[in-house]
Amino acid sequence: MATLPQPPMPVVWRSETKPHKxxxxxxxxxxxxxxxxxxEELGIQDKTVFGCDIGCSLLAWDFFNLDTVQAHHGRVTPxxxxxxxxxxxxxxxxxxxxxxxxxxxxxxxVNAATRNEKIMVLLVNNTLYAMTGGQMAPTTLxxxxxxxxxxxxxxxxxxxxxxGPEMIRAIAPDSAYVARGTVSRLPQLxxxxxxxxxxxxxxxxxxxxxxxxxxxTNWRTNAEETWKFLEQDMHGYFPVGELAPEKGxx
Amino acid sequence: xxxxxxxxxxxxxxKGIFHLYPGLCKGCxxxxxxxxxxxxxxxxxxxxxxTPTVExxxxxxxxxxxxxxxxxxxxxxxxxxxxxxxxxxxx
Ligand SMILES: Cc1ncc(C[n+]2csc(CCOP(=O)(O)OP(=O)(O)O)c2C)c(N)n1
Ligand code: SF4
Numbered sequence: 001m002a003t004l005p006q007p008p009m010p011v012v013w014r015s016e017t018k019p020h021k022x023x024x025x026x027x028x029x030x031x032x033x034x035x036x037x038x039x040e041e042l043g044i045q046d047k048t049v050f051g052c053d054i055g056c057s058l059l060a061w062d063f064f065n066l067d068t069v070q071a072h073h074g075r076v077t078p079x080x081x082x083x084x085x086x087x088x089x090x091x092x093x094x095x096x097x098x099x100x101x102x103x104x105x106x107x108x109x110v111n112a113a114t115r116n117e118k119i120m121v122l123l124v125n126n127t128l129y130a131m132t133g134g135q136m137a138p139t140t141l142x143x144x145x146x147x148x149x150x151x152x153x154x155x156x157x158x159x160x161x162x163x164g165p166e167m168i169r170a171i172a173p174d175s176a177y178v179a180r181g182t183v184s185r186l187p188q189l190x191x192x193x194x195x196x197x198x199x200x201x202x203x204x205x206x207x208x209x210x211x212x213x214x215x216x217t218n219w220r221t222n223a224e225e226t227w228k229f230l231e232q233d234m235h236g237y238f239p240v241g242e243l244a245p246e247k248g249x250x
Numbered sequence: 251x252x253x254x255x256x257x258x259x260x261x262x263x264x265k266g267i268f269h270l271y272p273g274l275c276k277g278c279x280x281x282x283x284x285x286x287x288x289x290x291x292x293x294x295x296x297x298x299x300x301t302p303t304v305e306x307x308x309x310x311x312x313x314x315x316x317x318x319x320x321x322x323x324x325x326x327x328x329x330x331x332x333x334x335x336x337x338x339x340x341x
Contacts, residue, residue, distance in 0.1 A: 007256050007271050007325040015254045018274060019298050019324055025278030029323040186320050216278070223279035 010036030012045050014065050021059040025226055027213030028056055030183040031124055032063055034190040034211075035093070039066070042197055044091050049083055051076040053096035053105070056131045056215075057124060060095065074105020081117045091201055092119040098210075099129045102138040102162045109164075113172040113206055120196045120207040123164060126215040127234065134218030138162040141237055146218075165243050168208045174245035175205035182212040182240050184231050192242065212238055258328065259303075263289055264311025267330040270295075270303055274326035277301030281318035281327060287311065290318060297326075 009015060013036050022028050039045055050066045052058050054073035061070045071079040080092040101109050101123040109121060128146050129135040135148040139161050143152035153161075165180045172178065177199040181189030189211055196207030212234050216226045258269035264287075275297035281304060282290045291308030303326075306312050314331040 004255070004258060005269055005328055005330070007258075007269075007274060008319060008328050009325045013325070015256075018254070019276065022323065024276035024299065024301070025280050026323055030321070033323070033325070183321075214280075223283050226280070227283050 011040050012036045012064050012066060014062060017062045020063060022056065023215075023217045025214060025216040025223060026056070027126060027183040027211070027215065027230075028060065028124055030186060031122065031189070031211045031213060032060060034181075034186055034193055035095075035122065036064065038190055038194045038197055042194065042201070044197065044201060047089055048091045048093065049080065051080045051083075051092070051094050053094075053100040054131070055097035055100050055129070056126075057095050057097050057100065058131075074100045074103070074108060076100070077105060077108040077112050077119075077121060080119050081112055084117065084119050088118070091197065093197075094119060094121045096121070096123055097130065097137075098123060098125045098127070098139040098162070098164070099137045102164055109168070109208075110171060113168045113176065113208060116173045116176060116205045118200050118203055118205065120193075120200045120209070122193065122196075123208070123210045124213045125164070125210050125234075125238070126213045126218075127161075128215065128218055130215045130218050134215075139164075141233055144233075161237060163238065164210050165208060169243040169245065172206055172208070175199075176245075177205070177207040178209075178243040180210045180212065180238060180240050180243070182230065182235065183214060184212075184227065184235075185240070188240075195242075210238075212240065259295060259305075261306050262332070263306035264313060265332055266306070266312035266314035267332055267335065268306045268312065269328035269330070270305065271326045271328075272297045272303050274298060274324045275303040276324055276326075277303060278323065279304070280321050280323065284317045284321045285309070286315060286317065287313060 053076040080094040084092040179192040288309030293305035
């Protein structure tokens with residue numbers, strides 16, 4: 001049988017587990033595409049350990065041809081820190097949602113960043129708790145309707161959405177790499193991920209990347225509204241770009 | 251490890267050879283929104299979830315910009331510029 005052209009999957013994607021388990025139109029696999037291509041281009045597949053959290057990120061437990069571990073909710077950061085401390089040759093990636101990183105696992109994120117652990121945290125911000133049915137998260141936008149904010153989030157009683165990269169930049173040493181990307185600018189997100197991985201591989205310091213993502217299932221949006229919510233509402237609140245250290249800090 | 255082989259439906263449109271893998275396409279429609287010439291539309295062929303897949307030919311001719319390939323969360327689209335046909339990688 002003549003061989004046919006194959007789908008443009010990164011080499012580190014495990015083709016036998018595709019189609020993957022994410023919903024139609026989900027942003028997680030777009031982030032994992034940028035991550036897969038970055039790992040491939042840096043040639044670090046053999047020494048990379050991928051850790052996923054509880055939440056939709058766990059649907060990536062069989063996604064890659066990489067050593068993979070799945071941790072309790074919010075705990076993937078210390079699990080990857082531990083792996084890297086036991087074997088510093090490893091490139092450790094902690095992959096989680098905004099609930100995992102900014103709510104239940106925030107102490108781990110804060111302390112890993114303050115200690116400048118040589119791991120990369122890749123956090124997917126879809127403005128809600130997706131896996132459990134779309135409840136309000138620290139990142140839910142003002143007036144955004146979710147299962148637990150049916151009249152829209154009220155900042156007076158529930159606070160303003162968490163600005164994660166800004167917080168990490170403020171507490172991490174200057175040698176940490178911090179950026180916020182978006183799945184609507186995938187080449188840029190990939191550039192940020194590659195820089196983050198290089199920061200870790202070279203032993204320079206911690207890397208934190210937030211990826212603004214899509215969740216049409218819980219946003220209850222069609223394709224047009226899905227892009228619009230990301231590109232107008234989310235981009236409007238969460239500035240996309242690299243966060244350089246403030247001058248003269250260290 | 252066994253690599254899985256996926257079978258594309260192949261369309262030619264404008265400057266592009268549009269490969270659509272129904273075994274991967276979940277019918278999310280993200281690509282339809284991102285095509286600068288609006289050539290992508292719904293197809294009668296069903297994908298892996300029993301929802302419509304996509305096909306070119308609904309707008310102006312494809313420019314082979316690959317936006318659809320980039321934004322597909324399932325890697326269900328491969329665009330090969332017609333001028334590169336002879337280099338079409340077989341694997
Ligand atoms: C200790 C603990 N508390 C609560 C839960 C329930 N739980 C499962 S997934 C989830 C939310 C995940 O949201 P997020 O981290 O934003 O990831 P997403 O699903 O949006 O990608 C929660 C609260 C749990 N599994 N474990
Ligand atoms: S619920 Fe949302 S985040 Fe989870 S897999 Fe579906 S689209 Fe993705």
